Amino acid sequence: MSQATAPTRAPGVVDMTHRQILEALSGLLLGMFVAILSSTVVSNALPRIITELRGGQSAYTWVVTSALLATTATTPIWGKLADLVSKKTLVQLSLVIYVLGSVLAGAAQGTGELIACRVLQGIGAGGLTALAQVIMATMIAPRERGRYSGYLGAVMAVGTIGGPLIGGVIVDTSWLGWRWCFYVGVPFAIAALVVLQKTLRLPVVKRKAQIDWWGATLITAAVSVLLVWVSLAGNQFAWASGQSVVMVLGALVLAALAIRVETRAAEPMIPPRLFRNRTIVLAVVASIAVGVGMFGASVFLGQYFQISRGQSPTMSGLMTLPMILGLLVSSTLSGRIITRTGRWKRFLVLGTALLTAGFALMGTLRADTSFTLLSVYMALIGIGLGMTMQNLVLAVQNTVDPRELGAASSVVAFFRSLGGAIGVSALGAVLAHKVKDYTAAGLSQLGIPASSSGSGGSLPDVHTLPGPIRLVVESAYGHGAGDIFLAAAPFALIALIAVIFIKEVPLRQHNSAPTTGDVEREPAVEAAA
Known part of the structure; x- marks a missing residue:
C-alpha cells in the first residue's frame, strides 16, 4: 500500500507507509501477545500448579482473577497517560513491568506469593492491552x-485460546515444568522491547500532564472490592449475607466518589463526557459480555477437559483448536472486508448472535458429550469472538476526537477486562458450588460419604480415584461446566441487543478529528519519541 496522505491531519496522529506500519506493528503484536498470554497460558497448567502448591478451587480462580483484576484496574490509567505523555515510553515501561512480574511468578513457592506476582504481571499486561490499540x-x-x-484480533485469538495449549505442552514436558508457563512470555516481551525501540516513531503531543490520581485510586478500589465480592460470595459466605451487603455498598460508595472526582478533574482517567456518546455506551455493554466469553471459555474449558474427560494438559489445549481456528479466521476475514467496505455493524450483530448460540449450546455440556458436537459449539464461540472483539474498539475509535483515542480505547478494553474478571470470578464460584452439590448427590447414591471424593475443596486428580468415585467426579465437573456456560449465555444476548442499537457510521478515510464544532486547537507536536 502506498503512503496515504490525509487531507487534514489531527495533531498527535501520524501518516506511515504500509511497510512502516507493519514494522512497528510487529512489536505491538508481540507485546499484545504476551499480555493475553499472561492470562491464558496458565489455564491448562492450573490443575497441576494448584495441586503442587497445595491450593484449592479458590486459589485456582484467584491465580487467574488477580491478573485480570490488575489488568482491568490499570487499563484506564494507561489509556489516559497515553493522551498525556509519550506512548512509546509507556509501552516499554509496560513490558518491563510484565517481565519483572513473570520472572517472580515463575519462582513463587506458594499460592499467595504466586497471586501477588500475578498482580504485577497484570499491571504490565494492562498497559500493553490499552496501548497497543491506542498506538x-x-x-x-x-x-x-x-x-x-x-x-x-488474530494475535489475540492465538494468545487467548492458544495460551492453554502452550501451557499444556509446557506442563507435559518433563524438562520444563509449570514454572515455564510464566517464563515463556519473557523472550517475547524482550523481543517486543527491541523491535519497538527500533521501529516505533510517534509524535509526542505536548499537553500539561494533570494526572487524576484520586480518580485512578477510587476506580481501582471500587473495581477491586467488586471483584473480591464476586469471587468470595457463594464460597466463603452466602450471596445474601451481611458480608455481601457491606462489600456491595462499599463498591457503590467508592464508585460514586470516583464519579464525583472524575466530573471535576481537569484530566479525568475516564472522561464522563465519553458516556454521552451512544456508541461508546452500547460498546461498553457489549464489551462486558465479550470479556466473559473470551476469558471464561478459555479458563474453564481446560479444567473441563482435564478433570471431566481425563485428558492431559497438552491434549486439553489441542481440543480447543476449533475455537482457535474459528476466532483466527473470522477476525482476519472480517477485518479485511471492513477495510474494503467501511461497514462494520453486520459483523458485530452476527458475531454476538453466534456467541449467544455457542454459549447456549455449551450449556448442554456433560462429561460424555460428543467431541464432534463440542467442536461445533466451540467454533461458534470462536467465530463470534473474532467478529466482535476488535470491531467494538474500531467502532468507538471512529467516533471520537483523536485527542481522546487513549481514553476511549481504554474504556472498551477496561470493561472487556472487567467482564472477564467478573466472569472468571463469578463463574468460578458457580462451578465450585455446582461441583460440590453434584458430587455430594452422586456419592450419596452410592452410599459413600462426600469426603471420600478426595477433593475436600481442592482439585482432584481423577486418575488416582477409585472407579465409581471417579465417574461421579467426572460427571460433576462436566455438568458444572455446562451450567456456567449456560449462565454466560444471557450476557451474550445482552451484547447482541446492545450492538443492534449501535448506529453505524462508515469508517473515516483519514485520521482527522470528527467535526464536532467544539474541538480545541491541539498544542504543537514535538519530535518523534
Whole structure:
C-alpha cells in the first residue's frame, strides 16, 4: 500500500507507509501477545500448579482473577497517560513491568506469593492491552484500521485460546515444568522491547500532564472490592449475607466518589463526557459480555477437559483448536472486508448472535458429550469472538476526537477486562458450588460419604480415584461446566441487543478529528519519541 496522505491531519496522529506500519506493528503484536498470554497460558497448567502448591478451587480462580483484576484496574490509567505523555515510553515501561512480574511468578513457592506476582504481571499486561490499540489508532486511519485490527484480533485469538495449549505442552514436558508457563512470555516481551525501540516513531503531543490520581485510586478500589465480592460470595459466605451487603455498598460508595472526582478533574482517567456518546455506551455493554466469553471459555474449558474427560494438559489445549481456528479466521476475514467496505455493524450483530448460540449450546455440556458436537459449539464461540472483539474498539475509535483515542480505547478494553474478571470470578464460584452439590448427590447414591471424593475443596486428580468415585467426579465437573456456560449465555444476548442499537457510521478515510464544532486547537507536536 502506498503512503496515504490525509487531507487534514489531527495533531498527535501520524501518516506511515504500509511497510512502516507493519514494522512497528510487529512489536505491538508481540507485546499484545504476551499480555493475553499472561492470562491464558496458565489455564491448562492450573490443575497441576494448584495441586503442587497445595491450593484449592479458590486459589485456582484467584491465580487467574488477580491478573485480570490488575489488568482491568490499570487499563484506564494507561489509556489516559497515553493522551498525556509519550506512548512509546509507556509501552516499554509496560513490558518491563510484565517481565519483572513473570520472572517472580515463575519462582513463587506458594499460592499467595504466586497471586501477588500475578498482580504485577497484570499491571504490565494492562498497559500493553490499552496501548497497543491506542498506538495502532495513532498510526492508521479508521478505514484502513479494519485490516490491521484483523491482525491484532488474530494475535489475540492465538494468545487467548492458544495460551492453554502452550501451557499444556509446557506442563507435559518433563524438562520444563509449570514454572515455564510464566517464563515463556519473557523472550517475547524482550523481543517486543527491541523491535519497538527500533521501529516505533510517534509524535509526542505536548499537553500539561494533570494526572487524576484520586480518580485512578477510587476506580481501582471500587473495581477491586467488586471483584473480591464476586469471587468470595457463594464460597466463603452466602450471596445474601451481611458480608455481601457491606462489600456491595462499599463498591457503590467508592464508585460514586470516583464519579464525583472524575466530573471535576481537569484530566479525568475516564472522561464522563465519553458516556454521552451512544456508541461508546452500547460498546461498553457489549464489551462486558465479550470479556466473559473470551476469558471464561478459555479458563474453564481446560479444567473441563482435564478433570471431566481425563485428558492431559497438552491434549486439553489441542481440543480447543476449533475455537482457535474459528476466532483466527473470522477476525482476519472480517477485518479485511471492513477495510474494503467501511461497514462494520453486520459483523458485530452476527458475531454476538453466534456467541449467544455457542454459549447456549455449551450449556448442554456433560462429561460424555460428543467431541464432534463440542467442536461445533466451540467454533461458534470462536467465530463470534473474532467478529466482535476488535470491531467494538474500531467502532468507538471512529467516533471520537483523536485527542481522546487513549481514553476511549481504554474504556472498551477496561470493561472487556472487567467482564472477564467478573466472569472468571463469578463463574468460578458457580462451578465450585455446582461441583460440590453434584458430587455430594452422586456419592450419596452410592452410599459413600462426600469426603471420600478426595477433593475436600481442592482439585482432584481423577486418575488416582477409585472407579465409581471417579465417574461421579467426572460427571460433576462436566455438568458444572455446562451450567456456567449456560449462565454466560444471557450476557451474550445482552451484547447482541446492545450492538443492534449501535448506529453505524462508515469508517473515516483519514485520521482527522470528527467535526464536532467544539474541538480545541491541539498544542504543537514535538519530535518523534
